[in-house]
Amino acid sequence: MYCTYQVDGLNLTNYINILKNRGISLYNLTKTSPKSITFSIELRDEQKFFAISKNMCYNYRRIKSFSGKGSPFFYLIKNIGLVIGCFLFVFLTFIFNDLVFEISFTGKGSVYKNQIKSYLKSNGVTAFTRFSQIDLNSLSDGILASNENLSFCECQKVGNRLIIETASKVKPTPVLTAKAPYLKTEFSGELVELKVYRGTPLKKVGDYVEEGEIIVDGFVTIKEQTVQTNVIASAKIKVQSEFYYYTDLDNQENEAESLALAQFDREVIEIKTEKLFEKEKYLYISTLYYIETIFSG
Amino acid sequence: MSFIEDIKKVLNVDEKISPSVYRAVIFGDSGAYFENVLGIACFCPEKIELFIKRGCIRICGENLSIKKLFGQDVAILGKINKIERI
Numbered sequence: 001m002y003c004t005y006q007v008d009g010l011n012l013t014n015y016i017n018i019l020k021n022r023g024i025s026l027y028n029l030t031k032t033s034p035k036s037i038t039f040s041i042e043l044r045d046e047q048k049f050f051a052i053s054k055n056m057c058y059n060y061r062r063i064k065s066f067s068g069k070g071s072p073f074f075y076l077i078k079n080i081g082l083v084i085g086c087f088l089f090v091f092l093t094f095i096f097n098d099l100v101f102e103i104s105f106t107g108k109g110s111v112y113k114n115q116i117k118s119y120l121k122s123n124g125v126t127a128f129t130r131f132s133q134i135d136l137n138s139l140s141d142g143i144l145a146s147n148e149n150l151s152f153c154e155c156q157k158v159g160n161r162l163i164i165e166t167a168s169k170v171k172p173t174p175v176l177t178a179k180a181p182y183l184k185t186e187f188s189g190e191l192v193e194l195k196v197y198r199g200t201p202l203k204k205v206g207d208y209v210e211e212g213e214i215i216v217d218g219f220v221t222i223k224e225q226t227v228q229t230n231v232i233a234s235a236k237i238k239v240q241s242e243f244y245y246y247t248d249l250d251n252q253e254n255e256a257e258s259l260a261l262a263q264f265d266r267e268v269i270e271i272k273t274e275k276l277f278e279k280e281k282y283l284y285i286s287t288l289y290y291i292e293t294i295f296s297g
Numbered sequence: 298m299s300f301i302e303d304i305k306k307v308l309n310v311d312e313k314i315s316p317s318v319y320r321a322v323i324f325g326d327s328g329a330y331f332e333n334v335l336g337i338a339c340f341c342p343e344k345i346e347l348f349i350k351r352g353c354i355r356i357c358g359e360n361l362s363i364k365k366l367f368g369q370d371v372a373i374l375g376k377i378n379k380i381e382r383i
Binding site: 020034 | 324336337338339340341362363364365366367368
């Protein structure tokens with residue numbers, strides 16, 4: 001273990017001889033300028049070096065603290081705070097690696113995340129749950145069994161996140177009989193798309209249709225003669241659903257929208273929120289728009 | 298009669314030949330090791346002068362530095378051009 005010093009002053013050879021005669025070993029002695037030298041001394045001679053140099057007219061300063069084979073260990077001993085910090089970091093990393101910080105949903109089955117979240121909550125899997133307490137395989141099986149609309153589920157640990165990958169069941173292909181006398185809507189909303197392969201449309205795109213209203217009828221006029229035929233048509237209707245949120249607080253539009261989206265399990269294409277003030281309370285009406293497809297044939 | 302004188306008499310050596318008061322080991326032109334050095338008389342990158350028992354040794358060269366100075370031993374590094382006793 002060595003320390004390197006720089007000494008400035010006059011008659012430096014005399015100073016070197018004094019150190020040598022007092023039994024201090026000098027290493028790597030170089031003259032950096034006419035009035036300064038640098039050298040290394042052993043760490044055990046440091047106190048002696050200070051005692052000798054104290055009453056002499058030389059300026060000395062340490063330019064390198066520790067060198068030699070044992071310097072890394074000595075550095076660690078001198079900087080015990082660093083060692084404790086490193087150990088603390090490793091320890092905390094080990095501890096926090098076992099905690100769930102976030103639950104993410106991927107795949108097409110993520111539209112059922114509200115149901116999956118409620119299942120996870122009922123099984124005690126929430127944020128800051130320990131991964132060691134969760135059996136990911138049985139959790140995947142449980143989620144799959146709890147939801148009929150899912151065909152696949154896999155839970156994975158990625159860092160501190162619990163990734164739940166799901167796939168929804170493919171709906172069975174409806175059997176077309178080609179015996180529908182008309183296309184009737186089951187929803188109220190704006191007609192956004194209408195495809196008629198056979199039949200006569202009674203509404204056009206942009207019209208508002210009521211529930212139970214006939215959109216495409218089965219009569220066809222051919223050469224001034226009207227005949228009844230089977231309807232083959234499909235339509236997309238923009239349907240809206242409203243959610244109400246009462247609160248005492250003002251400017252809570254974002255919270256009202258978030259709550260409405262959390263309650264709704266369909267793909268929303270548009271959302272609007274209105275604020276009303278009633279009986280010293282604020283009423284937020286969030287209107288969610290989504291697409292419903294109907295067909296006949 | 299001293300021990301050295303006894304050896305000189307036994308070996309029948311010339312009076313002019315006397316045991317050296319210092320010992321030097323020279324490593325090519327890259328360094329040298331000296332024993333029985335009493336002190337340093339002069340020290341600079343081009344020249345180092347060492348006190349010995351009777352006189353001085355002058356080491357001339359380039360980029361000279363003292364690798365180790367301990368007791369009466371001195372190790373010198375650098376390109377050594379000339380060593381002379383003065």
